[in-house]
Amino acid sequence: xxxxxxxxxxxxxxxxxxxxxxxxxxxxxxxxxxxxxxxxxxxxxxxxxxxxxxxxxxxxxxxxxxxxxxxxxxxxxxxxxxxxxxxxxxxxxxxxxxxxxxxxxxxxxxxxxxxxxxxxxxxxxxxxxxxxxxxxxxxxxxxxxxxxxxxxxxxxxxxxxxxxxxxxxxxxxxxxxxxxxxxxxxxxxxxxxxxxxxxxxxxxxxxxxxxxxxxxxxxxxxxxxxxxxxxxxxxxxxx
Numbered sequence: 001x002x003x004x005x006x007x008x009x010x011x012x013x014x015x016x017x018x019x020x021x022x023x024x025x026x027x028x029x030x031x032x033x034x035x036x037x038x039x040x041x042x043x044x045x046x047x048x049x050x051x052x053x054x055x056x057x058x059x060x061x062x063x064x065x066x067x068x069x070x071x072x073x074x075x076x077x078x079x080x081x082x083x084x085x086x087x088x089x090x091x092x093x094x095x096x097x098x099x100x101x102x103x104x105x106x107x108x109x110x111x112x113x114x115x116x117x118x119x120x121x122x123x124x125x126x127x128x129x130x131x132x133x134x135x136x137x138x139x140x141x142x143x144x145x146x147x148x149x150x151x152x153x154x155x156x157x158x159x160x161x162x163x164x165x166x167x168x169x170x171x172x173x174x175x176x177x178x179x180x181x182x183x184x185x186x187x188x189x190x191x192x193x194x195x196x197x198x199x200x201x202x203x204x205x206x207x208x209x210x211x212x213x214x215x216x217x218x219x220x221x222x223x224x225x226x227x228x229x230x231x232x233x234x235x236x237x238x239x
Contacts, residue, residue, distance in 0.1 A: 043079070043081050043083055043086075044059060044062070044064050044081070044082070044083070044086055044088075045059075045064050045077050045079065045080040045081065045082075045088060045101075046077065046078050046079045046080075047076075047077055047078030047079065047104075047105070048066075048075050048076070048077050049075065049076050049077075050073065050074070050075055051074045051076050051151055052072065052073065052074035052100075052151045052155055053068070053069075053070035053071075053072050053073035053074060053155075054069040054070040054073065055067060055068045055069055055070070055073045055075070055099075056069070057075070062083075062085060062086040062087065063086070063087050063088075063089070064086075064088045064089070065088075065089050065091065066088070066089070066090045066091070066099065067091045068091065068092045068093060068097055068099055068119070069093070070093070070097075071093060071096065071097050071098070072097070072098050072154065072155060073097075073099045074099075074100040074102065074154055074155075075099070075100070075101050075102070076102050076103075076104050077101060077102065077103050077104065077105070078103075078104060078105040079103065079105045079107050079109075080101055080109045080123065081107070081109050081110045081111065081112075082112060082113035082114065082115060082135070083112055084113055084132075085113055086112075086114070087113055087114040087115070087116070088113075088114070088115050088116075089115075089116050089117070090116070090117035090119065090121060090139075091118070092117060092118050092119035092140075093119070094119060095118065095119050095120075095140045095178065096119065097118075097119035097120065098120045098121075098122065098154075098215075099117065099119065099120070099121050099122065100124070100149065100151075100154050101121065101122060101123050101124065102124050102125075102148075102149075103123075103124065103125035103126070103127065105127075106127060107127060108125060108127040108128035108129065108130060109123060109125045109127075109128070109129045109130065110130050110132060111129070111130065111131045111132065111135045111137070112132040112134050112135055112173075113134070113135065113136075114135075114136045114137075114138075115135070115136075115137045115139065116137075116138045116139065117138075117139040117140060118140055118178075119139075119140045119141075120140050120141040120143070120181075120215075121139050121141075121142050121143075122142075122143045122144075122145075122149070123142070123143070123144045123145070124144075124145050124146070124147065124148060124149060124161075125146060125167075126146050126147075126148065126163060126165040126167060127146070127165075127167055128146060128165075128167035128168050128169065128187070129144045129145075129146065129168075129169045129170070129187075130170050130172070131144075131170065131171045131172060131173040132172055132173055133172045133173060133194070134173065135171075135172070135173025135174065135175075135194075136173060136174050136176075137173065137174065137175040137176065138176045139175075139176070139177060139178070139181070140177065140178040140181050141177055141178070141181040141182045141183070141201070142175060142177065142181075142182075142183050142184070143184045143186065143213065144169050144184070144185050144186070145161055145169065145184070145185070145186040145187055146163065146165040146167045146168070146169060146186075146187040146188065147161035147162055147163040147165065147186060147187070147208075147209070147210070147211065148161065148162060148163045149161050157215075158212075159212060159213040159214075159215055160210075160211075160212045161186060161211045161212070161213070162209065162210040162211075163209065165187070165188060166188050166189075167187065167188065167189075168187050168188065168189040168190065169185045169186065169187040169189075169190050169191075170190075170191045170192075170193070171185060171191070171192045171193065171194040171196065172193045172194045173195075174194060174195045174197075175194070175195065175196050175197070176197045177197065177198040177199070177201050178199075178201075179199050179200050179201075180199070180200045181198055181199075181201045182198060182201045182202050182203070182204070183196050183198050183201075183202075183203045183204070184203075184204040184205075184206070185204070185205050185206070186204070186205075186206045186211050187207065187208075188207060188208075188209065189207060190205045190206065190207055192205060
């Protein structure tokens with residue numbers, strides 16, 4: 001099965017609450033309208049501190065390399081962006097490895113360059129996430145969200161995301177999962193105007209304030225979903 005979301009922007013009013021559990025492969029896209037995400041200057045990730053697991057961060061010449069030395073790795077960043085011409089690479093123990101990247105600063109994440117990983121990457125930023133038109137992402141699996149996940153839940157394998165952020169996740173680039181991989185974009189508001197490919201896997205776009213992902217071998221397979229309610233702000237005007 002090849003799930004492919006073409007370059008056609010689509011927005012719809014939020015649906016009625018979905019039953020739980022809901023397989024990711026069957027999850028509908030929830031695309032909500034709103035106002036714009038405050039633009040941020042894209043730059044290399046900054047202030048990275050390993051808070052769970054073992055890993056090493058090396059930066060230089062526009063490249064950030066994270067070598068993960070444990071099945072699960074959590075890093076707190078003061079900022080996480082990738083400028084055009086820059087790259088961030090995760091070298092992981094295998095496809096079941098997960099690297100949690102949590103942004104603690106106040107800037108949205110603008111991904112305009114290249115992001116690669118042989119396992120799963122979580123990118124969590126309550127200020128919003130934008131994959132710009134020049135972005136190229138090639139990972140085993142990806143979860144990009146404005147919701148939060150504690151280290152205790154992460155290390156225990158409980159992927160229970162929650163939060164009250166009104167920011168958005170927007171894709172205008174190209175995001176490719178590995179064979180059988182999964183792509184999940186989760187926020188108060190989600191928009192896809194780019195390309196999402198998950199060969200033999202599945203794609204989820206969810207507007208929610210609480211989501212519990214079920215994973216196997218580090219890849220999201222299903223969810224319990226609480227739809228987002230109430231007004232919010234809408235992201236990107238550039239990228």
